[in-house]
Amino acid sequence: EAGVAQSPRYKIIEKRQSVAFWCNPISGHATLYWYQQILGQGPKLLIQFQNNGVVDDSQLPKDRFSAERLKGVDSTLKIQPAKLEDSAVYLCASSSPARYAGEQYFGPGTRLTVT
Amino acid sequence: KQEVTQIPAALSVPEGENLVLNCSFTDSAIYNLQWFRQDPGKGLTSLLLIQSSQREQTSGRLNASLDKSSGRSTLYIAASQPGDSATYLCAVRPGGSRLTFGEGTQLTVNP
Numbered sequence: 001e002a003g004v005a006q007s008p009r010y011k012i013i014e015k016r017q018s019v020a021f022w023c024n025p026i027s028g029h030a031t032l033y034w035y036q037q038i039l040g041q042g043p044k045l046l047i048q049f050q051n052n053g054v055v056d057d058s059q060l061p062k063d064r065f066s067a068e069r070l071k072g073v074d075s076t077l078k079i080q081p082a083k084l085e086d087s088a089v090y091l092c093a094s095s096s097p098a099r100y101a102g103e104q105y106f107g108p109g110t111r112l113t114v115t
Numbered sequence: 116k117q118e119v120t121q122i123p124a125a126l127s128v129p130e131g132e133n134l135v136l137n138c139s140f141t142d143s144a145i146y147n148l149q150w151f152r153q154d155p156g157k158g159l160t161s162l163l164l165i166q167s168s169q170r171e172q173t174s175g176r177l178n179a180s181l182d183k184s185s186g187r188s189t190l191y192i193a194a195s196q197p198g199d200s201a202t203y204l205c206a207v208r209p210g211g212s213r214l215t216f217g218e219g220t221q222l223t224v225n226p
Contacts, residue, residue, distance in 0.1 A: 042217050043159070091158055104161070
């Protein structure tokens with residue numbers, strides 16, 4: 001089966017600009033996650049969707065970050081306006097309760113550099 | 116609040132050595148624990164998942180153990196190879212779906 005797809009792989013923007021990332025989960029996976037991984041740290045969950053509804057966005061900086069998952073499949077994560085501290089890798093993952101213990105499968109990530 | 120700690124932060128070993136990576140977590144009320152591998156510039160690859168009711172899982176040269184009561188897990192890598200060089204991340208999952216990650220152990224296996 002095809003894995004989790006993300007684009008773009010790399011993005012460089014200036015602070016105060018906006019940026020959007022796209023994720024296509026594994027077919028049939030109802031749950032989709034966006035994580036932020038700052039260099040040298042483990043990933044931190046930003047938002048979790050179950051189908052097209054938000055389950056957990058408690059760690060999403062809502063003044064500048066937004067995410068949507070229309071039709072319960074693809075998802076986009078947007079940052080507007082970007083700050084220097086947003087430089088990180090943004091990882092998308094998906095899972096299915098029907099698969100072993102809801103194991104999460106990760107995409108390759110989008111590396112964002114804010115200058 | 117769940118906190119996950121991985122020791123050591125970095126490890127360098129010669130090829131062929133057996134090695135152990137450590138992970139500890141503060142809240143023993145977990146649903147499962149996963150070990151991931153991350154290569155530079157890449158996403159995460161799941162290596163092993165241990166359910167809270169299990170003590171260990173094995174896949175090839177990898178063996179992961181879980182002692183939930185003491186809040187510890189270890190990842191054992193037998194006969195290490197240069198291709199094992201990567202960052203290894205431990206993550207615990209409480210009753211919900213959110214994973215809490217450690218900061219990882221950066222492993223270098225020298226030929």
